[in-house]
Amino acid sequence: MAQGRELKGRIKSIEGTRKITRSMEMVATSKLKRAQDRVVAARPYARALEAVIADLYSPELAERFPLLRQPAMGDNGMPPRGSRAAVLLLTSNQGLAGAFNANLIREARTLLARFAAAGVEAELHIVGRKGTGFFRYIGAKIATSRVDIGDKPSAEHGSQLVDALMQDFIDRKLDAVYVVYAKYNSPLSTPPTAERVLPVTPPSRKGPARDYLLFPDAETILTQLLPLYVRNAIYRALVETVAGEQGARRTAMKAATDNAGEILNVLRRTYNRARQAQITQEIAEIVGGAEALSG
Numbered sequence: 001m002a003q004g005r006e007l008k009g010r011i012k013s014i015e016g017t018r019k020i021t022r023s024m025e026m027v028a029t030s031k032l033k034r035a036q037d038r039v040v041a042a043r044p045y046a047r048a049l050e051a052v053i054a055d056l057y058s059p060e061l062a063e064r065f066p067l068l069r070q071p072a073m074g075d076n077g078m079p080p081r082g083s084r085a086a087v088l089l090l091t092s093n094q095g096l097a098g099a100f101n102a103n104l105i106r107e108a109r110t111l112l113a114r115f116a117a118a119g120v121e122a123e124l125h126i127v128g129r130k131g132t133g134f135f136r137y138i139g140a141k142i143a144t145s146r147v148d149i150g151d152k153p154s155a156e157h158g159s160q161l162v163d164a165l166m167q168d169f170i171d172r173k174l175d176a177v178y179v180v181y182a183k184y185n186s187p188l189s190t191p192p193t194a195e196r197v198l199p200v201t202p203p204s205r206k207g208p209a210r211d212y213l214l215f216p217d218a219e220t221i222l223t224q225l226l227p228l229y230v231r232n233a234i235y236r237a238l239v240e241t242v243a244g245e246q247g248a249r250r251t252a253m254k255a256a257t258d259n260a261g262e263i264l265n266v267l268r269r270t271y272n273r274a275r276q277a278q279i280t281q282e283i284a285e286i287v288g289g290a291e292a293l294s295g
Helices: 002-056 100-118 129-137 155-170 218-294
Strands: 084-090 121-127 144-146 176-182 192-198
Touching (some): 084 100, 084 155, 084 218, 192 218
């Protein structure tokens, strides 16, 4: 009967674990819906910014804006040797999201390795406890880290993250700025993505050019719009990463719940067989004892 008691203890433990994973799956589903709404809400503003900048952009104007300064790129698509670049890595504060954070960290390490091979000096900026903890563990130098943003990023957070980098780029202390984030396509598709945000790549015009009546002039408008465009790129990366995190957590917790259910089925069958064998043995002992007494 000791085996039966051990099996009952394991069954009770796994039932408790399944309740926890099921609850976490439901919480992640709720947070995912809100995160998806933020992703969808951010896209029209980004598309409008791209359209206006594409219509106002001209090579003559580009020469007057530091954010549009395009450095000479090497054959491997990297900035030239001796350049300085910044990498902004976006990770989560919490785990239990499968390989979500590991994939983002791997993408950032790949980008940093490419910079090192190209002779580009790179500085690392991190958002999230998971990324910060990993790079501190391996002894990597971290320029800045933020762990206070959480799962409700705002446009202000995007500004705080990129404004100093934007100023360094204007002052020629940096030649490029990249962001590594989870690009949100669907709850099941959130590939880690490294994207260059500085210098700004002029958006390509889609369709015929619109005829604007400009006031003030195009140069003044671009002066205001280009920083907004960069800040919005970081904000979109933040909200897409949060949505990807919740999607990955929901998937991981659903898999854990399903696995717990399968283990429970096996343990219950094993427990029932053990209990039936014990009952059979007890009956045989009773019958044997009765026959011995009657004999």
